[in-house]
Amino acid sequence: MTPFTTLESVAAFLPEQNVDTDAIYPARYLLLMERDGLGPYLFRDRRYLGDNKRNDGFVLDREPFTQAQVLIAGSGFGCGSSREQAVWALTGFGIRCVIAPSFGEIFAGNAVKNGLLTITLPEDIVMQLGAAAERRAVFRIDLETREVHVDGERVASIDIGDNRRAALLNGWDETDIVLREDGEAIAAFEAQHRIAQPWLFQEADT
């Protein structure tokens, strides 16, 4: 995946609580089996009436927010379905960072695997950032220094675990890391587990 270091961009503000992954990526597009090129389906039913008629006015369709790489939203962003397409649609549109008071857990887990940074900040700060976003302030997200700057002023720090940060900074693929670093540990655990709970291994493993 694409490494995440710093970005500088206007931010789009969606002042709503519990924006669910069905809203971010409607279920009917889950029939597509790609993971690239899903940007056009992002918030599809908020941006279109029916399947094709444009419903102008959604924040991501207003200049300059069509270029936003940062999205700011209310609490519970990404709640609901586990569909990773919600993340792929955001990154496909060009969003690299979402700031909210809280996130759906599965969404947040999916995000980090696709170079999408989720930043959790207290609700009052998120609302202040949202107001700055509406003023078209320039946001600078620096994962190296763990800092958020708005129009050159440091406004918040990014609270993120070392593993997630390292994965984002380096663009690591978790499958590769787990297989490379932990393959032997997994095999050793499995051998023990097979002895402790043999009923879980009765099937004809090949």
Add this chain to the structure above:
Amino acid sequence: MTKTLYDKLWESHVIRTYDDGSALLYVDRHLMHEVSTPQSFIAIEKKNGTLARPAANLAVPDHVVPTTRRDKPIADPLARAQTQRLVENVARHKVPFIPLNDPRQGIVHVIGPEQGFTLPGIVLACGDSHTSTHGAFGCLAFGIGASECGIVMATQAIRQQRARTMRVNIAGERGPFINAKDIALALIARIGANGAAGHAVEYAGPVISAMPMAERMTLCNMSIEAGARVGMIAPDETTFAYLEGRPMAPTGEMWRRAIDYWRTLSSDADAAFDREITLDISSVEPYVTWGTSPEDALPIGGRVPSPDEVAEPTRRTRRERALAYMGLKPGTRLEDIGIDVVFIGSCTNSRIEDLRAAAAVVEGRRVAKGVKAIVVPGSGLVCEQAEREGLAQAFLNAGFEWRQPGCSMCVGMNGDTLSPGQRSASTSNRNFEGRQGIGGRTHLMSPAMAAAAAITGHLTDVRKLAATRA
């Protein structure tokens, strides 16, 4: 040191821990369906990888499959291609598979337990947020994304952040017709759709001990609607009785050893939880949702609330949006809300007990004029049993459609959708905007309540309807 059920399940699966408190967990079981896995297989094959333990997986198509005319090829080319992709992927990787035309086919969260694939004490993952359902068996079960599905398939392990623990004690006496769905909606209304975020929820108390497995599954299923990725219930004699003799459950000596171990899987008497709440259900009435989040739930005797009651701006905006989307005016009596469609099904409420509860309400009655009512059993086995018990006939006699198993109108991927502006009484789990179709308006409720709405054509207190027969 005393431990909670979650601690025991977690610690028995830790392969290694990391500096930031996360851990690599061993995954005993992975359920696959056609929607969550195409990209996962591609990711594995790009690296020339294989599945770590094919037999630890079980695959079934459920999300996009039609619920009528199974004798014909799937009409929608995209749905047909996606189902076919699963068939090809599992064949290439020798993954145990239940095909569409198999009587065992059904919704992943119905067939996992039904087949005994779901067992106490395991870690179970699936690319579906309602994987929390399986926690009803005292296992650690959670939904994951497609990338994580690929990691699990390739490594049999997954990196997870340890959750905080939360115990929800369900106390009191249930009134007539009060179902696990009402309890779940009452809980979510109280703590919010994000109220249990970051927590693994354990449901406990005398009401839970007396609850059959189907309702335990309903309750654990809805945990994700309170923001909790994990919901669980300690295994007990009810659990063991359900599992004994299931096709994939252990037998003989292995069964005896397994239940000896499973009996240790409960929270220690003095175990401390990060958070503990008690819900007294003695006064809980049948619940319905009025808005576009499962937390927008009220007792059926209530009225549509006003945005003016909410001060915080994002919450207020959401409520205003919800009312506009749902086409409802504050102050309207919930029982005055007319409906167009009734859906009885989904991984929340499509088991035989759910169908019995709904059939008991419709027996001898007719679906209201102009209402389309469908029943979609959770699996082929549920379907067969309902037919044997005469439930299918009761639904048909009342004017319901009796369908083939799948996720159907819960997620609306298979052509079973609401039209714009149509309003449903649904036993599914999500009333999000567009969830059941663009512009569709969903009211969530229990199977008995959905059945009552089908009969009257509006949201209805099933207790009143039942009284008219007495």
